[in-house]
Amino acid sequence: MCTYFSVMLAAKFFDDQYYNNKYYAKVGGITPSEMNTLEVEFLFMAKFSLFVSSDTYSKYYLELQSYLSHGQCKHNPETPLYMISPSLSSMSASQP
Secondary structure, three states: OHHHHHHHHHHHHHOOOOOOHHHHHHHHOOOHHHHHHHHHHHHHHOOOOOOOOHHHHHHHHHHHHHHHHOOOOOOOOOOOHHHHOHHHOOOOOOOO
16 A cells, blocks of 8 residues: 555656545545545654655666566566666666
């Protein structure tokens, strides 16, 4: 569920137009009241800091790419993730 809230808050953080909590609650299979409570709890745990530095993003991106390249996901390891994400197109394929 933590990933779900991360994605929801990322959408709210970066997008000017996003769905309301009632919609996210329905998709997540919880009540709107529970969604609101969990959202606030998540924000407090994150200390209301939703910005991720480029270095941190790259670190987790490379860890995910490494995980995917070991065949533990349905992603085709022949297609490097940096080719999928335009924001990472400057990264070289030689990075671990």
